[in-house]
Amino acid sequence: MDLEPFFKPKTVAVVGASRKPRKFGHVIFKNFVDSEFEGKVYPINPEADTILGLKAYPSVVDVPGELDLTVIAVPAPKVPSIVDDCVTKGVKAAVIISGGFKEIGGEGAKLESSIKKKIEGSSLRIIGPNCIGVYDPVNHVDTLFLPKYRLRRPKQGPIAFISQSGAFGAAVLDWATSQEIGISKFISIGNKVDVDEVDLLNYLAEDPHTKCVTLYVEGISRGRAFLDAAKKTLKNKPVVVLKGGMTKAGARATMSHTGSLAGSAQIYEGAFKGAGIIAAQTVDELFDYARALAYQPVPGSQKNVAIVTNGGGFGVISADEISRRGLGLAEFSSNTLDRLRANLPDYAIPHDPLDLVGDADVERYRMALDAVSSDPNVGIILVIVLLQTSFIESDVVDAISEASLASGKPMVVCTIGGDFTQMLVKMLEEDQIPAYPTPGRAVSAINSLIQYRKVQEDIERRNQQSQVNSP
Amino acid sequence: MDLEPFFKPKTVAVVGASRKPRKFGHVIFKNFVDSEFEGKVYPINPEADTILGLKAYPSVVDVPGELDLTVIAVPAPKVPSIVDDCVTKGVKAAVIISGGFKEIGGEGAKLESSIKKKIEGSSLRIIGPNCIGVYDPVNHVDTLFLPKYRLRRPKQGPIAFISQSGAFGAAVLDWATSQEIGISKFISIGNKVDVDEVDLLNYLAEDPHTKCVTLYVEGISRGRAFLDAAKKTLKNKPVVVLKGGMTKAGARATMSHTGSLAGSAQIYEGAFKGAGIIAAQTVDELFDYARALAYQPVPGSQKNVAIVTNGGGFGVISADEISRRGLGLAEFSSNTLDRLRANLPDYAIPHDPLDLVGDADVERYRMALDAVSSDPNVGIILVIVLLQTSFIESDVVDAISEASLASGKPMVVCTIGGDFTQMLVKMLEEDQIPAYPTPGRAVSAINSLIQYRKVQEDIERRNQQSQVNSP
Numbered sequence: 001m002d003l004e005p006f007f008k009p010k011t012v013a014v015v016g017a018s019r020k021p022r023k024f025g026h027v028i029f030k031n032f033v034d035s036e037f038e039g040k041v042y043p044i045n046p047e048a049d050t051i052l053g054l055k056a057y058p059s060v061v062d063v064p065g066e067l068d069l070t071v072i073a074v075p076a077p078k079v080p081s082i083v084d085d086c087v088t089k090g091v092k093a094a095v096i097i098s099g100g101f102k103e104i105g106g107e108g109a110k111l112e113s114s115i116k117k118k119i120e121g122s123s124l125r126i127i128g129p130n131c132i133g134v135y136d137p138v139n140h141v142d143t144l145f146l147p148k149y150r151l152r153r154p155k156q157g158p159i160a161f162i163s164q165s166g167a168f169g170a171a172v173l174d175w176a177t178s179q180e181i182g183i184s185k186f187i188s189i190g191n192k193v194d195v196d197e198v199d200l201l202n203y204l205a206e207d208p209h210t211k212c213v214t215l216y217v218e219g220i221s222r223g224r225a226f227l228d229a230a231k232k233t234l235k236n237k238p239v240v241v242l243k244g245g246m247t248k249a250g251a252r253a254t255m256s257h258t259g260s261l262a263g264s265a266q267i268y269e270g271a272f273k274g275a276g277i278i279a280a281q282t283v284d285e286l287f288d289y290a291r292a293l294a295y296q297p298v299p300g301s302q303k304n305v306a307i308v309t310n311g312g313g314f315g316v317i318s319a320d321e322i323s324r325r326g327l328g329l330a331e332f333s334s335n336t337l338d339r340l341r342a343n344l345p346d347y348a349i350p351h352d353p354l355d356l357v358g359d360a361d362v363e364r365y366r367m368a369l370d371a372v373s374s375d376p377n378v379g380i381i382l383v384i385v386l387l388q389t390s391f392i393e394s395d396v397v398d399a400i401s402e403a404s405l406a407s408g409k410p411m412v413v414c415t416i417g418g419d420f421t422q423m424l425v426k427m428l429e430e431d432q433i434p435a436y437p438t439p440g441r442a443v444s445a446i447n448s449l450i451q452y453r454k455v456q457e458d459i460e461r462r463n464q465q466s467q468v469n470s471p
Numbered sequence: 472m473d474l475e476p477f478f479k480p481k482t483v484a485v486v487g488a489s490r491k492p493r494k495f496g497h498v499i500f501k502n503f504v505d506s507e508f509e510g511k512v513y514p515i516n517p518e519a520d521t522i523l524g525l526k527a528y529p530s531v532v533d534v535p536g537e538l539d540l541t542v543i544a545v546p547a548p549k550v551p552s553i554v555d556d557c558v559t560k561g562v563k564a565a566v567i568i569s570g571g572f573k574e575i576g577g578e579g580a581k582l583e584s585s586i587k588k589k590i591e592g593s594s595l596r597i598i599g600p601n602c603i604g605v606y607d608p609v610n611h612v613d614t615l616f617l618p619k620y621r622l623r624r625p626k627q628g629p630i631a632f633i634s635q636s637g638a639f640g641a642a643v644l645d646w647a648t649s650q651e652i653g654i655s656k657f658i659s660i661g662n663k664v665d666v667d668e669v670d671l672l673n674y675l676a677e678d679p680h681t682k683c684v685t686l687y688v689e690g691i692s693r694g695r696a697f698l699d700a701a702k703k704t705l706k707n708k709p710v711v712v713l714k715g716g717m718t719k720a721g722a723r724a725t726m727s728h729t730g731s732l733a734g735s736a737q738i739y740e741g742a743f744k745g746a747g748i749i750a751a752q753t754v755d756e757l758f759d760y761a762r763a764l765a766y767q768p769v770p771g772s773q774k775n776v777a778i779v780t781n782g783g784g785f786g787v788i789s790a791d792e793i794s795r796r797g798l799g800l801a802e803f804s805s806n807t808l809d810r811l812r813a814n815l816p817d818y819a820i821p822h823d824p825l826d827l828v829g830d831a832d833v834e835r836y837r838m839a840l841d842a843v844s845s846d847p848n849v850g851i852i853l854v855i856v857l858l859q860t861s862f863i864e865s866d867v868v869d870a871i872s873e874a875s876l877a878s879g880k881p882m883v884v885c886t887i888g889g890d891f892t893q894m895l896v897k898m899l900e901e902d903q904i905p906a907y908p909t910p911g912r913a914v915s916a917i918n919s920l921i922q923y924r925k926v927q928e929d930i931e932r933r934n935q936q937s938q939v940n941s942p
Contacts, residue, residue, distance in 0.1 A: 022861075099818075099829075100818070103818070104817070104818045146859050146860055146861070147861050149891075150858065150859050150860065150861055150891060151859040151888075152889045152890075163784070164784070165782065165783055165784025165785075165787075166829065167781065167782030167783065167784060167785065167829055167857045167859070167860075168782055168784035168785060168857075170857065170859035170860075171782065171785070171857045171859055171886075171887045171888050171892075172887070173859075174859050174887075174888040174889040174891075174892065175887050175888050175889060175892075175908075177889050178888070178889035178890060178893070216784060218784070218787060242788075244784060244787040244788050244791065245787055245791065246791050247790065247791045247793075247794030247795060248794060249790040249791070249793060249794040249800050250787050250788070250790040250791030250794060252790070253783075253786055253787040253790040253824050253826075254787050256783075256820045256822070256826065257783030257784065257786065257787055257826060258783065281911075282788075282792075282909055282910075282911040283788065283887070283908075283909040283910065283911065284908075284909050284911065284912075310638065311636065311638030311639055311642065312636055312638065312724075312727075312728030312729065313634070313635070313636025313638060313639035313687060313689070313715060313728065314636075314638065314639060314642070315724050315728065316636075316689060316715035316716050316721050316724040316725050316728055317639075317713075317715050317721070317753075317754065319718065319720040319721040319723070319724045320715065320716065320717050320718045320720070320721030321753075322718075322720060323718030323719060323720040323721060324718060329720050346575070347570075347571070347574070347575045349727045351727070353724050355724075355727065355728060358570075358637065358638055386638045386639075386641065386642045387621065388617050388621050388622040388638070388641035388642055388644075388645050389617055389621065389638075389641075390493075390617070390618050390621055415642075416642045416643070416645075416646050416754070417622075417642050417645040417646050417649070418623045418645040418646060418648050418649035419623075419649060420620075420621060421645065421646075422649070437646075437754075437755075438753055438754040438755050439753075439754065440752075440753040440754065440755065441755075
């Protein structure tokens with residue numbers, strides 16, 4: 001695979017590595033030196049002998065042996081000649097961090113065209129320019145030039161994230177870290193002089209570390225190829241896209257941001273739906289959906305939702321949210337009803353939403369989750385746990401995780417509160433149970449699971465038809 | 472005002488005060504003893520001589536002098552005779568925490584009816600039963616029986632919150648504390664045997680500590696009176712309502728939760744709109760709106776929004792969100808354009824959304840916020856600050872606060888990230904600048920400001936018409 005050198009390079013050169021600690025090139029070089037990156041890393045700087053104790057080379061062509069990846073962080077006018085050097089050296093992949101290209105028009109656009117020409121016919125692949133590059137916690141590739149005390153790096157996990165906007169990507173990575181959300185690969189694609197979302201989607205379709213691909217894009221230039229790549233990916237893993245510039249005002253803004261033609265919202269919406277791509281409307285939704293899809297199993301043919309709660313109000317609001325999205329609550333089977341009646345206190349009424357009442361303890365949750373999740377009339381379970389009472393302890397996380405594993409049915413949690421709640425949310429995250437602060441967000445995430453189930457049903461149906469039709 | 476004894480009692484008795492630390496009565500009694508509550512508090516317990524060092528009385532009738540407030544936390548069957556005692560004693564207000572009344576039907580419903588009868592014709596007012604009562608940080612009244620290490624108490628602030636659901640209220644208070652959101656008064660109304668949302672709305676309309684009233688309700692029994700109370704309140708402060716049970720499934724759930732008849736969603740929506748009540752659709756929206764409305768000025772007649780950002784992607788998404796809600800971006804005046812052109816780097820294009828570009832520092836924000844907020848074509852300012860770059864420091868909060876105060880125009884912030892971002896969000900909260908993690912939520916909050924402006928315009932128009940029509 002030709003994109004492998006971006007994510008699994010054995011040798012890396014950083015052009016613009018510097019002894020000045022604030023310089024982007026220095027930060028990137030130091031990221032490699034300080035990390036568990038197992039390959040070799042070379043600083044490229046014609047004016048230095050050594051940087052951070054490592055021998056510096058005047059140019060990539062001077063580096064001994066093969067070079068898989070070059071990261072370029074020097075002013076735009078200097079970039080084309082470095083690209084020449086990379087081609088001469090036979091470098092396989094380059095990430096151009098530098099800005100000052102197409103996004104500023106005029107001279108910048110000319111510089112970018114010249115780079116495009118230089119790599120035609122060569123085997124050099126480029127990510128960028130005008131991007132923050134690649135973060136791969138599996139192989140410890142980190143070209144993010146933003147300091148770690150500001151942009152904290154998330155741990156490894158099942159979600160890949162492609163962002164056309166660097167700042168958007170950085171903000172989301174930082175937030176993901178604080179939420180204990182794991183990332184398989186992050187790629188900021190910037191001006192896309194070469195590698196674009198289509199190439200990356202094709203690559204991530206086969207990436208064993210990625211269970212769900214998320215994208216923030218403003219313009220998609222190769223529409224047909226994108227839909228094909230998405231369809232290929234969707235056989236194995238869901239694709240969630242947040243498209244910027246879906247309104248007139250937004251589209252106008254994309255022009256000056258990434259120089260993208262945003263295109264018609266209707267066309268995008270129709271095309272995404274047709275291909276089975278899950279469209280996020282908001283920033284929240286992008287990762288709300290991704291966490292449900294990456295962590296939880298796809299629902300079976302039974303799609304009704306059981307709500308289990310210790311707060312009646314949140315049960316009511318969740319039932320509202322389920323109805324609004326055209327989803328269904330479950331009718332519990334007589335077995336389940338018998339079991340609930342036998343084990344719940346008199347003042348708890350056994351129906352869906354199942355209100356375990358404010359004095360519910362972990363044992364009551366355990367019993368109810370087991371009863372409900374083994375009910376054939378229940379396809380998906382929404383567990384609401386409000387932790388402000390002292391009846392409930394943190395081992396409710398175990399009860400939820402165990403019921404989730406035992407039933408094989410998707411389970412999502414809704415909980416809101418202060419420090420204690422936040423701790424439990426992180427424990428749930430560890431166990432790959434997605435937790436949401438409001439019923440609306442939890443039910444939206446459930447809806448994305450059902451959407452992906454329907455996508456898979458469509459794929460299955462098409463496969464069967466094509467088998468019937470083939471001789 | 473007859474509800475004053477609930478919030479400003481000089482003397483409080485706690486019935487069910489106990490020496491057992493887990494008992495609700497004990498927790499409530501201890502809340503008063505440990506707090507800065509300035510009045511007298513009496514433990515009522517026929518089986519104890521002293522509790523926490525204070526002399527215990529067998530009944531409220533035995534307490535010397537006047538009793539303003541009695542908090543009742545004993546099993547339901549014992550409550551009616553205590554209500555008798557309160558009437559005999561001339562107690563002004565009682566909060567009945569105990570559950571086991573209308574919400575369980577049968578005997579419980581009968582007990583509740585008997586209480587209703589007992590207070591007819593008396594001056595005793597009751598909040599509850601089946602509630603968590605009152606939290607008033609101004610006067611240090613705290614009947615919440617949930618331990619402070621689980622349910623943290625928010626600081627004093629401008630938002631009043633009435634909740635029909637105790638657990639919902641507790642979860643929101645705990646969350647509000649972690650977000651540094653201040654509360655003027657919280658009231659959990661439970662089964663509403665006497666005091667209901669109408670009484671409280673009328674009271675809060677006049678409360679000088681409350682700038683915005685929020686409600687979570689499942690059923691409103693006195694519809695006409697509620698709308699009148701809302702209209703009265705809306706002259707001085709906005710009212711935001713989240714109504715549970717707006718769908719069939721949700722309405723069914725309210726029956727077993729609070730025994731409320733949820734009523735038709737269409738009727739509620741129409742009535743709320745007609746009265747000028749701002750309807751929240753989700754849990755997020757309730758406090759997203761309330762913070763904007765409580766902290767920021769009402770917009771003037773100019774309602775166009777200027778977006779100022781250091782991340783182009785978030786600018787694009789915000790422009791989308793503004794369009795989707797039918798709001799408008801601003802056309803900057805030629806003065807503003809000149810000033811921006813003179814002071815921004817070449818690669819930043821001066822139009823709305825105004826992308827200050829990734830290397831924007833606090834000075835650039837200061838200049839841009841001043842230019843934009845003094846532009847007559849700008850009515851509201853959405854400031855997006857992504858803090859993952861080291862160009863920007865925490866004194867951006869000062870720049871935002873100062874521009875907000877100087878312009879007198881509403882300003883809201885959108886920012887997302889990890890620890891550093893969370894710290895800045897709390898600093899903004901201190902300065903009463905509402906901050907939201909996503910463009911969608913920030914723009915929704917802006918929309919609520921515009922909605923309230925329109926409500927005020929309607930009130931103004933009606934007043935003028937009635938003046939014209941009167942002789």
